[in-house]
Structure formats: structure tokens, C-alpha cells
Amino acid sequence: MDYKSAAREIAKGGARPLYVCYGPERYLLQEFIQFLTDKLIDPAVREFAISRYDLAETSLDTVLEDAGTLPFMAEKKLVIAKNAVFLTGAKDTSKVEHNPEKLLDYLKTPSDFSVLVLLVDAEKLDERKKLVKAVKDSSVAFPALSAEDLIAWVGRQAERAGFSFAAGAADQFVLYAGSNLQTLSAEIEKLSLYVGQGGRVTGDVVDALVTRTTEQNVFILIEDIVRLRLQRAFTILQELIKMKEEPVKLTLLIARQFRIILQVKELSRQGYSQQQLASQLGLHPYAVKIAAEQGTKYKDEQLVRILEELAELDYKLKSGKIDKVLGLELFLLRLAA
Structure with a gap:
């Protein structure tokens, strides 16, 4: 039941x-x-x-x-x-x-x-x-909500709090805040206090107010690269560096996301549903949905090559063969190209 x-x-x-x-x-x-x-x-x-x-x-x-x-x-x-x-x-x-x-x-x-x-x-x-x-x-x-149900849940919670999301802002909100309902509920309360009763939350408001973890920032950074929003991607990278995030850790997180994209592509071809993919990979269905969308921008061989480049970058960063920040920036430029 x-x-x-x-x-x-x-x-x-x-x-x-x-x-x-x-x-x-x-x-x-x-x-x-x-x-x-x-x-x-x-x-x-x-x-x-x-x-x-x-x-x-x-x-x-x-x-x-x-x-x-x-x-x-x-x-x-x-x-x-x-x-x-x-x-x-x-x-x-x-x-x-x-x-x-x-x-x-x-x-x-x-x-x-x-x-x-x-x-x-x-x-x-x-x-x-x-x-x-x-x-x-x-x-x-009480299974994890599907991507569609998660967005619908966010919309209902906003309505209860007395405000609404502008077109596309709810998706951006989940992309920024993640899929944990407890976290989303707290962020919705924050947005409600900011826009007030009957207010409307736009993408700019989400960008300014929603707290993002390092993992979510990397998630967004890759989404911006895929969508060719290069200026935003490098802005996020610079913010992470200013927050003293270690480039080696960021490299590993980027590699993890591209590995997920490749796995989602492979398992989707085998007929796995979104929920089955989420269970198999230990991810939330919304993360699977985003990875599937990102995967449409790359061929399998491109993803394999990206992962090989990230492994090489990881080695160079750890062995001191390249400046850590510069190495990561050059990788992102190659990726965008």
C-alpha cells in the first residue's frame, strides 16, 4: 500500500x-x-x-x-x-x-x-x-519521489507557504538545494519569509538565497558546462576555490558525476526505468533524470575519454606536475570545447 x-x-x-x-x-x-x-x-x-x-x-x-x-x-x-x-x-x-x-x-x-x-x-x-x-x-x-513527483511536491509546499515559483524556478530550486525533503522544506520556509504571502520566487531569488553544498555546486557546474553556460560555470568554480575547496576533491566529484552519466546511459539502453536506475546506482530519481539529460550531449566514447582525462588530471594534481587551480580550469575549458 x-x-x-x-x-x-x-x-x-x-x-x-x-x-x-x-x-x-x-x-x-x-x-x-x-x-x-x-x-x-x-x-x-x-x-x-x-x-x-x-x-x-x-x-x-x-x-x-x-x-x-x-x-x-x-x-x-x-x-x-x-x-x-x-x-x-x-x-x-x-x-x-x-x-x-x-x-x-x-x-x-x-x-x-x-x-x-x-x-x-x-x-x-x-x-x-x-x-x-x-x-x-x-x-x-515510502519510496524516494520520482523527479516529476519531487517537483510537484515542491510546488505544493510553496503553495502551502503562500508563494509560487516562476516558470523553471522550481526545477532550479531542486537543482540547487538537492533532493532531501527536510532540506527542501527548510529552504522553502526561507524563500517564503523573503517573498512574503502571495510572492513569486524567480530564478534570481533562488540563485541568491538557496544554500548549496559542494556536491550540489559541482552538479550545477557540470550542468552549466553541458548547457554551454561557461561564464556561470567558471564563476561557480572560483566561488568553490574561494571557499577553500580542494581542487583534488572537486576533480573527484566531477569524475563521479561523469561516471554516473555513463552508467545511466548504459543501463537505460538495457531497459532500466528511472526508479530502477536510482535503486541500482544508489541515487535519487531526480539525480538520475538530470544525468540522463546530460548524457544526451555526449557519446559513450566521449564520456570514457573525459573520465580518462580526469584520472590523468588527478595524478598530475597529486604529484604536483601542474598548478591545482590552473589544471582544473584547463580541463573545464577542454570540456566546454
């Missing part, structure tokens, strides 16, 4: 006795927990009606015992337990022993006054396990 379907069901008053929440998008998962809390628990009694456990420190028996105990001063109670490793294929390294069979027994006659939420810090559950099959209908996935 996806989280949107689960939220619609809860909104209609149909909360289930169990939710197993898993997936890489932790921000959406926490939003779901908050939504569940708001719908089920009166704010006046939340101190008594919400229990939180860490299954790395507390046994599943204790959690289930709590779920089976009548709530105090509330109609419903919410029992939240994180680190449910026994639902994955990973080895449980905690010192606490769990008896997962007890959960199967609980689900036969679950408490009608409790909602149990098990949090799993993993991309997927181990579907070979009997227990995972038993909780399948109660499992809620």
Missing part, C-alpha cells in the same frame, strides 16, 4: 490496527506519523496516548503488551516502535531478543483501541518471511 492510499483511508476514519512503515523517504514517513496522530489522538491527551519504543532496546513482547493495554484518558492510543529489523533480511545486531510470532498472534485479535506502528529503516521488507507476508496489507511504502 502506498502512503497516499493509507492517508485517504485514515482520513475516512478507517485506521488499521497495524502499519508497517518502510522506505528511504523518511520525511514523508514522519509526515504520515504526524497525520495519523492528528487524526486519532486528541492534542489534550497525547502525553498519555502515545508510546514510543526502540526495538533495539525494547522487546517486541513489551510493545505488544502496551498495545493490548487500555489507553488512559483517551479513546485511542498510538504505539510507535522503530528499528523493526526482524521484518528485513538484515542481521539484527541488537542484544534484545524478539519473538516475531507474537505479532502474528496479536494480529489475530488486535486491540480495537490501539494503532501499532512499526518503523523499518530499510528500502524494502524481506518478502520471503512468513511474518512479512502476514503484514503485507498493512505495510506502507
Whole structure:
């Protein structure tokens, strides 16, 4: 079950006795927990009606015992337990022993006054396990948003904050801020304070206000090179140098991006979807989308040659055979040519 379907069901008053929440998008998962809390628990009694456990420190028996105990001063109670490793294929390294069979027994006659939420810090559950099959209908996935969904999410968050993005500014915003929803949410709040209610965020505002990491700056630098925006690319390089970023580190980051571009091209030809590419390469789907677009500007042999040049540049920088800043600038000029 996806989280949107689960939220619609809860909104209609149909909360289930169990939710197993898993997936890489932790921000959406926490939003779901908050939504569940708001719908089920009166704010006046939340101190008594919400229990939180860490299954790395507390046994599943204790959690289930709590779920089976009548709530105090509330109609419903919410029992939240994180680190449910026994639902994955990973080895449980905690010192606490769990008896997962007890959960199967609980689900036969679950408490009608409790909602149990098990949090799993993993991309997927181990579907070979009997227990995972038993909780399948109660499992809620929180996968990384696709590139399109990410832009749509940014637009909705901006609307909630009372402003809008000009054409192309939302894409630029994600390119600058990255794909982490927690970071994006904080940057959206900053933009909201700047433009005010009913304001409009343009590309210039994004450029002036959004905080960029070194990795994002390199990402943007390569995008500017690909789009032949050479002046912007060299401006970013000079900013990175002024920030005391080591040219050797920048070279490695540039090489990483071109390696990703080549991998995306190769796997795309094999029929991998955007989501499959993201999972295979350990990237966010938005990064895959940008890499795929960048890859259309290069042939495979060009990418291989670029990576060879970067390996040679790395050797020269480390051995002192060329000035570090000059070497990087000359590489970017050759790349642009």
C-alpha cells in the first residue's frame, strides 16, 4: 500500500490496527506519523496516548503488551516502535531478543483501541518471511519521489507557504538545494519569509538565497558546462576555490558525476526505468533524470575519454606536475570545447 492510499483511508476514519512503515523517504514517513496522530489522538491527551519504543532496546513482547493495554484518558492510543529489523533480511545486531510470532498472534485479535506502528529503516521488507507476508496489507511504502513527483511536491509546499515559483524556478530550486525533503522544506520556509504571502520566487531569488553544498555546486557546474553556460560555470568554480575547496576533491566529484552519466546511459539502453536506475546506482530519481539529460550531449566514447582525462588530471594534481587551480580550469575549458 502506498502512503497516499493509507492517508485517504485514515482520513475516512478507517485506521488499521497495524502499519508497517518502510522506505528511504523518511520525511514523508514522519509526515504520515504526524497525520495519523492528528487524526486519532486528541492534542489534550497525547502525553498519555502515545508510546514510543526502540526495538533495539525494547522487546517486541513489551510493545505488544502496551498495545493490548487500555489507553488512559483517551479513546485511542498510538504505539510507535522503530528499528523493526526482524521484518528485513538484515542481521539484527541488537542484544534484545524478539519473538516475531507474537505479532502474528496479536494480529489475530488486535486491540480495537490501539494503532501499532512499526518503523523499518530499510528500502524494502524481506518478502520471503512468513511474518512479512502476514503484514503485507498493512505495510506502507515510502519510496524516494520520482523527479516529476519531487517537483510537484515542491510546488505544493510553496503553495502551502503562500508563494509560487516562476516558470523553471522550481526545477532550479531542486537543482540547487538537492533532493532531501527536510532540506527542501527548510529552504522553502526561507524563500517564503523573503517573498512574503502571495510572492513569486524567480530564478534570481533562488540563485541568491538557496544554500548549496559542494556536491550540489559541482552538479550545477557540470550542468552549466553541458548547457554551454561557461561564464556561470567558471564563476561557480572560483566561488568553490574561494571557499577553500580542494581542487583534488572537486576533480573527484566531477569524475563521479561523469561516471554516473555513463552508467545511466548504459543501463537505460538495457531497459532500466528511472526508479530502477536510482535503486541500482544508489541515487535519487531526480539525480538520475538530470544525468540522463546530460548524457544526451555526449557519446559513450566521449564520456570514457573525459573520465580518462580526469584520472590523468588527478595524478598530475597529486604529484604536483601542474598548478591545482590552473589544471582544473584547463580541463573545464577542454570540456566546454
